[in-house]
Amino acid sequence: MEDLSLHILDIALNSVEAGATLIEITLREDLKADLMEMEVKDNGRGMNRDVLARVADPFFTTKPKKKSFGLGIPFLKQYAEECGGSFSITSRPGAGTTLRASFKGSHIDRKPIGNLGSTMASLVGGHPEMDFKLSLEKSGNSYYKFDSAELKKELEGVPVDYPPVLAAIREEINAQAAAYALNTHPYPSREGTKGIKE
Amino acid sequence: MPKLTVDDLKKIKEEYKSTFTLREGGYRAKITVHMGTCGIAAGAREVMNALMDEMAKENIKDVIVTNSGCAGFCSREPMATVEMLNHAPVKYQLLNPEKIRRIFKEHVQGGKVVDEFALVAGSETSY
Numbered sequence: 001m002e003d004l005s006l007h008i009l010d011i012a013l014n015s016v017e018a019g020a021t022l023i024e025i026t027l028r029e030d031l032k033a034d035l036m037e038m039e040v041k042d043n044g045r046g047m048n049r050d051v052l053a054r055v056a057d058p059f060f061t062t063k064p065k066k067k068s069f070g071l072g073i074p075f076l077k078q079y080a081e082e083c084g085g086s087f088s089i090t091s092r093p094g095a096g097t098t099l100r101a102s103f104k105g106s107h108i109d110r111k112p113i114g115n116l117g118s119t120m121a122s123l124v125g126g127h128p129e130m131d132f133k134l135s136l137e138k139s140g141n142s143y144y145k146f147d148s149a150e151l152k153k154e155l156e157g158v159p160v161d162y163p164p165v166l167a168a169i170r171e172e173i174n175a176q177a178a179a180y181a182l183n184t185h186p187y188p189s190r191e192g193t194k195g196i197k198e
Numbered sequence: 199m200p201k202l203t204v205d206d207l208k209k210i211k212e213e214y215k216s217t218f219t220l221r222e223g224g225y226r227a228k229i230t231v232h233m234g235t236c237g238i239a240a241g242a243r244e245v246m247n248a249l250m251d252e253m254a255k256e257n258i259k260d261v262i263v264t265n266s267g268c269a270g271f272c273s274r275e276p277m278a279t280v281e282m283l284n285h286a287p288v289k290y291q292l293l294n295p296e297k298i299r300r301i302f303k304e305h306v307q308g309g310k311v312v313d314e315f316a317l318v319a320g321s322e323t324s325y
């Protein structure tokens with residue numbers, strides 16, 4: 001995976017497949033601690049202890065073997081650990097799942113945020129009946145919030161997956177994410193705003 | 199932080215309402231972009247977004263675009279399945295934004311399977 005936004009899409013689609021109706025995605029940056037954290041929280045069916053114990057093993061999957069490789073979570077865990085961060089999942093059957101991965105902000109291998117707007121548009125467009133929240137936080141303060149349930153209300157009957165709505169979501173979130181990533185850790189120079197606009 | 203501006207939303211709402219609402223008559227086609235881990239790593243997200251842009255450009259309302267897990271052919275990702283009403287589904291392989299735009303024009307809008315990119319064409323395709 002080239003950037004964080006692709007990992008986020010991959011992890012959020014696990015939540016979709018777990019039958020969630022609400023997925024909350026948070027990026028937290030703590031400049032003092034030199035950490036960036038991503039969190040994906042869902043209200044899906046959750047995992048029992050056996051599954052939870054094995055979820056980060058490469059090639060562990062509960063989905064049809066012919067179709068799933070069981071690599072999404074191991075990829076993210078490995079990447080977090082390589083970047084001086086940490087990885088955790090908490091989950092209980094019926095009580096949803098929360099996954100967190102953190103990365104050392106100034107680590108040379110840290111991936112750019114990437115096209116977060118495209119990730120959110122893919123999620124909302126692919127699953128308009130679900131609700132998605134995105135929250136960007138900086139040093140404990142809220143920087144930007146997106147809530148598809150709120151947007152649906154504002155749309156007054158226009159479907160949230162109407163293509164011009166999705167294009168607007170993508171542009172709005174990319175603009176916000178670019179600004180969020182600008183005044184940030186001293187990134188490795190290849191970061192810039194690369195991947196934000198395509 | 200600002201949300202989608204009120205003007206943006208107003209414009210979109212007006213545009214939506216000024217064109218006839220086809221959705222009530224049901225959907226003409228469903229396109230599934232396969233987004234397992236392997237599909238995402240291979241570029242499935244940009245395929246999906248290219249599709250959504252094409253639909254926005256053409257003001258299409260009677261086609262559903264969704265995403266699901268891997269189609270089970272990881273070396274052929276990104277993949278998408280096109281289901282036209284009353285026709286067998288067609289799987290397309292090794293996609294990129296350019297190819298999906300062609301598939302949208304020729305297959306979804308024009309009714310003709312793009313054999314070049316198809317993995318398994320439905321047997322009863324009589325286009």
Ligand SMILES: Nc1ncnc2c1ncn2[C@@H]1O[C@H](COP(=O)(O)OP(=O)(O)OP(=O)(O)O)[C@@H](O)[C@H]1O
Pocket residue numbers: 014015018042044045046047051055060061062063067068069070071072073074097234235236267268
């Ligand atoms: N949010 C979640 N809720 C419930 N179960 C989950 C969740 N995320 C992951 N799992 C469980 O963990 C397993 C491993 O997830 P992982 O993303 O690594 O692989 P996969 O989704 O099965 O396949 P791939 O990601 O390679 O397409 C899943 O098969 C599923 O059983």
Ligand SMILES: [Mg+2]
Pocket residue numbers: 010013014071072073235
């Ligand atoms: Mg997965």
